[in-house]
Amino acid sequence: MRVAKNVVEARRQLLADLLQNQRYLPLEQICSRLSISEATARRDLVELQKSGRIKRTPGGAFTEFSDKFPSFAERLGRDSDRKNALARQILPHLSSGSTVYIDGGTTPYALARLLPEAEIPGLKVVTNSLPVVELLSGGDVSLHILGGDLVARQSLLIGERAVRAMRDWKIDVSVLGAEGVTKGGFWNSALEVVALQKAAMANSKRSFVLLIAEKIGHRAGAQLASWECGLELITDATERQLASARIPSLKMERI
Amino acid sequence: MRVAKNVVEARRQLLADLLQNQRYLPLEQICSRLSISEATARRDLVELQKSGRIKRTPGGAFTEFSDKFPSFAERLGRDSDRKNALARQILPHLSSGSTVYIDGGTTPYALARLLPEAEIPGLKVVTNSLPVVELLSGGDVSLHILGGDLVARQSLLIGERAVRAMRDWKIDVSVLGAEGVTKGGFWNSALEVVALQKAAMANSKRSFVLLIAEKIGHRAGAQLASWECGLELITDATERQLASARIPSLKMERI
DNA sequence: AAATATATGATTGAAATCAATCATATAAGT
DNA sequence: ACTTATATGATTGATTTCAATCATATATTT
Numbered sequence: 001m002r003v004a005k006n007v008v009e010a011r012r013q014l015l016a017d018l019l020q021n022q023r024y025l026p027l028e029q030i031c032s033r034l035s036i037s038e039a040t041a042r043r044d045l046v047e048l049q050k051s052g053r054i055k056r057t058p059g060g061a062f063t064e065f066s067d068k069f070p071s072f073a074e075r076l077g078r079d080s081d082r083k084n085a086l087a088r089q090i091l092p093h094l095s096s097g098s099t100v101y102i103d104g105g106t107t108p109y110a111l112a113r114l115l116p117e118a119e120i121p122g123l124k125v126v127t128n129s130l131p132v133v134e135l136l137s138g139g140d141v142s143l144h145i146l147g148g149d150l151v152a153r154q155s156l157l158i159g160e161r162a163v164r165a166m167r168d169w170k171i172d173v174s175v176l177g178a179e180g181v182t183k184g185g186f187w188n189s190a191l192e193v194v195a196l197q198k199a200a201m202a203n204s205k206r207s208f209v210l211l212i213a214e215k216i217g218h219r220a221g222a223q224l225a226s227w228e229c230g231l232e233l234i235t236d237a238t239e240r241q242l243a244s245a246r247i248p249s250l251k252m253e254r255i
Numbered sequence: 256m257r258v259a260k261n262v263v264e265a266r267r268q269l270l271a272d273l274l275q276n277q278r279y280l281p282l283e284q285i286c287s288r289l290s291i292s293e294a295t296a297r298r299d300l301v302e303l304q305k306s307g308r309i310k311r312t313p314g315g316a317f318t319e320f321s322d323k324f325p326s327f328a329e330r331l332g333r334d335s336d337r338k339n340a341l342a343r344q345i346l347p348h349l350s351s352g353s354t355v356y357i358d359g360g361t362t363p364y365a366l367a368r369l370l371p372e373a374e375i376p377g378l379k380v381v382t383n384s385l386p387v388v389e390l391l392s393g394g395d396v397s398l399h400i401l402g403g404d405l406v407a408r409q410s411l412l413i414g415e416r417a418v419r420a421m422r423d424w425k426i427d428v429s430v431l432g433a434e435g436v437t438k439g440g441f442w443n444s445a446l447e448v449v450a451l452q453k454a455a456m457a458n459s460k461r462s463f464v465l466l467i468a469e470k471i472g473h474r475a476g477a478q479l480a481s482w483e484c485g486l487e488l489i490t491d492a493t494e495r496q497l498a499s500a501r502i503p504s505l506k507m508e509r510i
Numbered sequence: 511a512a513a514t515a516t517a518t519g520a521t522t523g524a525a526a527t528c529a530a531t532c533a534t535a536t537a538a539g540t
Numbered sequence: 541a542c543t544t545a546t547a548t549g550a551t552t553g554a555t556t557t558c559a560a561t562c563a564t565a566t567a568t569t570t
Contacts, residue, residue, distance in 0.1 A: 001535030002547045021393045024310065024317060027527085037549045042528080055279065058527060058556070059313035062279060130388065137385070137405060145412060147402030147420040150392060157400060161423055165402040168416055256565035257517045282557085292519045297558080313526070313557060 011036070012044050016053050016063075024062040082236055086210040087111035089234045090175055093206065097122040098172040101200050104129040104156030104193070105177030107210040112136055126169055128157040128196060144169075146196075158192040166199040174204040178211055180218025181233065183246040185226035187219045194222040201231065213237035217245035266291070267299050271308045271318075279317040305339075307368050319390075337491055341465040342366035344489045345430055348461065352377040353427040356455050359384040359411030359448070360432030362465040367391055381424055383412040383451060399424075401451075413447040421454040429459035433466055435473025436488065438501040440481035442474045449477040456486065468492035472500035 011034060018033065019025055025033075030041045045061050048054045054061050087110035094100055102108045102125060112132040115123070116139050125136060128146045136143050148162030176197050180187045186209055188194045201207045209224075209231055216237045225231045227248055235242075266289060273288065274280055280288075285296045300316050303309045309316050342365035349355055357363045357380060367387045370378070371394050380391060383401045391398050403417030431452050435442045441464055443449045456462045464479075464486055471492045480486045482503055490497075 001549090002537050002545075003535095004537065005547095008547070023319060024312060026312070038527095039549060040547080043547085057279065057281070057312045057315050057317075062312075062317060130392070133385065133405065134389075137410065143405040144416070145400065145402055145405060147400055147417075147423075150388065150398040150400060155392065161399070161402075161420065164423070165416065165420060168402075168419070256519090257515075257567050258565095259567060260517095263517070293557095294519055295517080298517085 012048060015044055016048055019048075019054050019061060019063045024057075024060055026060040030061070082212055083107050083110040083210070084114065086212065086234050086236060087114055087175075090173065090208060090210075091118055091120075093173050093208075094118070094120050094123060095172075096120055097124075099124040099126060099170065101125075101166075101169070101171045101174040101204060102127045102129060102132050103174070103176045103197060103200065104132075104154060107177045107212070108132075108175045109135075110210075111175050115139070115141060126171065128162055130155040130157075156193075158190075158196055162196050163199045166196060166203060169203055171200065171204040172206070174200045174207040176200065176207060176209050176224070176231075178209050178215070178224060179220035180215045181209070181211055181245075181247060182217060182219045183227075183248065184219070184223070185229075186224040186231060186233075188222050188224050189220045191222045194224050197224055201225065201229065206230075206232065208232050208234055211235045211237075213241055216241050216247065267303060270299055271303055274303075274309050274316060274318045279312075279315060281315040285316070307339075307365075337467050338362050338365040338465070339369070341467065341489050341491060342369055342430075345428065345463060345465075346373055346375075348428050348463075349373070349375050349378060350427075351375055352379075354379040354381060354425065356380075356421075356424070356426045356429040356459060357382040357384060357387050358429070358431040358452060358455065359387075359409060362432045362467070363387075363430045364390075365465075366430050370394070370396060381426065383417055385410040385412075403451075411448075413445075413451055417451050418454045421451060421458060424458055426455065426459040427461070429455045429462040431455065431462060431464050431479070431486075433464050433470070433479060434475040435470045436464070436466055436500075436502060437472060437474045438482075438503065439474065439478070440484075441479040441486060443477050443479050444475045446477045449479050452479055456480065456484065461485075461487065463487045463489050466490045466492075468496055471496050471502065 015030065015034060027038065027041055030045075031038055034041070036044075045054065045056050048061070049056050054063055083106065086107060090111050091114060100123065102112055109129065109131055112125075112135050115125070115136065122142070124142045124144065125132070126144045126146065127133060128148065130150075133143065133145055146157055146162045146165040148157035148165065149159040150156075151158055178186045179189050188197065207230070211233060213236050216235065270285065270289060282293065282296055285300075286293055289296070291299075300309065300311050303316070304311050308318070310319050338361065341362065345366050346369060355378065357367055364384065364386055367380075367390050370380070370391065377397070379397045379399060380387070381399045381401065382388060383403065385405075388398065388400055401412055401417045401420040403412035403420065404414035405411075406413055433441045434444050443452065462485070466488060468491050471490065
């Protein structure tokens with residue numbers, strides 16, 4: 001029987017995500033996980049293959065792209081030029097021998113991508129982000145990982161143990177991501193993420209938030225910091241965008 | 256017709272490399288690229304799958320993991336059948352809801368490979384090994400990572416912070432690797448690795464060392480434990496091999 | 511040099527997979 | 541409300557894939 005178009009599309013998206021995570025799924029598993037018949041599964045696979053999002057094999061399907069940290073990889077591509085530009089503003093603050101904390105999230109990850117070619121001698125990197133670890137492992141920065149609980153979909157470490165591990169560090173520069181900023185301060189979605197970011201701020205001489213223009217004026221569930229906390233904003237938003245969201249133009253770098 | 260062993264091994268290595276690069280190859284392509292019959296291709300795939308270096312699909316094969324951890328991947332293939340067999344002895348000790356610590360090293364890694372299909376409900380995995388993280392992330396075990404300093408070549412976490420993080424845990428079963436065992440006890444090469452393993456033992460109800468027969472009688476730079484520490488040996492060595500190294504036959508499982 | 515072990519390709523029957531077709535229930539269009 | 545379009549599950553016969561078996565040539569061992 002016919003079902004609503006959006007239902008079909010949602011299911012196919014789900015299947016694509018599932019395959020991103022699992023890399024390969026036999027047809028049988030696709031059927032059982034999505035509770036659909038073999039015929040429908042095949043039809044979905046045909047469509048997803050047409051749009052190039054997956055590849056099929058006899059008896060299953062897989063994703064060509066597999067970054068090990070998939071949902072992360074999805075978001076990664078978006079606006080990556082602009083994220084790079086933001087991250088580049090951080091580099092002057094990273095002196096040789098200093099310690100930088102790179103937070104989870106795609107924008108701070110952009111900084112990690114710049115580090116190998118920046119060649120800052122004796123730089124120590126502390127992070128809770130597995131993609132950052134994967135990217136920098138084998139390079140010549142000294143790499144340190146907070147412990148904690150893995151949030152698989154985000155591939156980052158959080159939880160009480162991560163916060164405790166953070167307290168062990170003296171950070172020179174923290175680089176954080178956020179969901180939005182309003183005149184009330186900085187916002188993020190998950191409490192546990194914010195808890196760790198607060199710990200990072202408390203242990204850092206300076207803390208930066210990288211934020212692309214679209215996120216100006218947005219707020220989310222958990223407040224990271226108010227404007228009085230010394231958190232510094234780096235954004236590519238224009239003066240007008242900032243003014244219209246009534247962001248106080250305190251410490252801030254624009255590009 | 257029989258061909259030299261090294262030829263076979265070289266061809267299989269080539270196939271593994273090919274798959275690393277291509278991610279997925281249909282059987283037909285494998286045959287033509289390596290100029291081998293379907294039967295031989297299948298046999299090669301079976302072997303490579305046994306050693307965990309590839310995964311098969313109907314009509315082809317693909318690689319599950321990136322070569323991000325190269326030196327690790329190198330050692331991985333060797334003796335993997337036997338390592339799997341050793342690791343399998345651990346499974347009965349992992350009850351649902353329990354917490355297992357999986358140490359760095361290729362032998363404990365073999366255990367991680369068994370976990371997804373073992374499907375132990377509510378199992379918590381604590382580890383200092385990034386390959387283990389990579390393997391299990393996205394699966395349905397609850398995954399926790401010790402913090403610490405990354406040893407790039409080994410892709411594992413060590414150092415004082417790792418030891419401290421370990422103290423936060425109550426482990427049911429620790430699974431450790433070692434360089435050798437003598438009548439004097441268990442040995443490993445690096446002091447820092449041993450320090451972490453000792454912490455693991457101290458926080459575990461039971462601790463196992465997986466050791467393939469060749470390592471019986473070897474000693475290395477740092478002593479992990481003497482025989483009185485309750486560390487349990489799981490090995491595929493014969494009674495004779497053990498006797499000739501004068502290993503006391505205390506707690507021990509052989510296969 | 512002789513005996514043994516084994517890697518290979520070919521074959522084969524069984525099982526799995528595939529695309530196509532069909533009836534039907536329900537969404538979307540009028 | 542009525543008609544049309546289509547997403548779905550079931551079925552089917554053709555095709556593909558698989559593991560097992562076998563004969564043979566050549567490594568390896570004795």
